[in-house]
Amino acid sequence: MAWERSIREGNQAFSRNEDLAALQQYHSALKQAQYLLKQCVQADTQELPVDTVLAAYVVSHHNLANVHARQGDINAAACRLCEAHRCLSRICADASMACELRMAAQRHGQRTYTELLNFTNLYSQHPLVAKTLQACGQFCMQQERPLH
Numbered sequence: 001m002a003w004e005r006s007i008r009e010g011n012q013a014f015s016r017n018e019d020l021a022a023l024q025q026y027h028s029a030l031k032q033a034q035y036l037l038k039q040c041v042q043a044d045t046q047e048l049p050v051d052t053v054l055a056a057y058v059v060s061h062h063n064l065a066n067v068h069a070r071q072g073d074i075n076a077a078a079c080r081l082c083e084a085h086r087c088l089s090r091i092c093a094d095a096s097m098a099c100e101l102r103m104a105a106q107r108h109g110q111r112t113y114t115e116l117l118n119f120t121n122l123y124s125q126h127p128l129v130a131k132t133l134q135a136c137g138q139f140c141m142q143q144e145r146p147l148h
Contacts, residue, residue: 001048003032003056010063022067030060040101041091050104058084058108062115074123081119082132085112089136113137 010025033056040053048056061084068076091097091105116129 003029003036003060006032007056007059007063014063014067019067019071023064026060026064026067029056030064033057033060037087041097043098050098050101051107054088054104054108057087058112065115065119069123074126075128078119078123078126078128081112081115082128085109085116085132085136088112 006025006029010022010029013019013021013025033053036048036053037057039047040050061080065077065080068074068080088105088109092102092109094102097105116133119126120129120133
């Protein structure tokens with residue numbers, strides 16, 4: 001699969017400290033993951049299971065954040081982490097979305113929430129991260145009723 005190949009090549013470049021190549025591969029992976037997520041949201045024919053699609057989306061954002069952080073661009077890193085968390089939060093909160101997609105967003109939201117907390121511990125209180133945590137928080141644990 002193209003997404004996995006892009007992630008693998010990005011990881012290899014990242015481990016060799018080739019940040020430009022890693023960014024290119026991770027951006028390619030994110031573009032592919034966004035396409036797959038759009039298919040899930042629109043309930044078109046899905047190429048992959050929902051969990052795989054959301055994992056691809058989250059991993060692509062998190063890998064991009066890692067490169068930006070290593071380059072010292074903390075704002076870009078924060079943007080990537082927040083974008084992933086906010087997207088999952090919106091999916092989870094949207095009752096018009098398929099239950100399977102919402103439940104998967106809830107599960108993957110645990111990871112994005114943890115990454116935001118880790119980022120806060122490493123880089124102090126970044127305004128965008130603080131705003132995202134305040135707005136979305138640990139949405140995956142805030143559900144008052146089951147999603148199905």
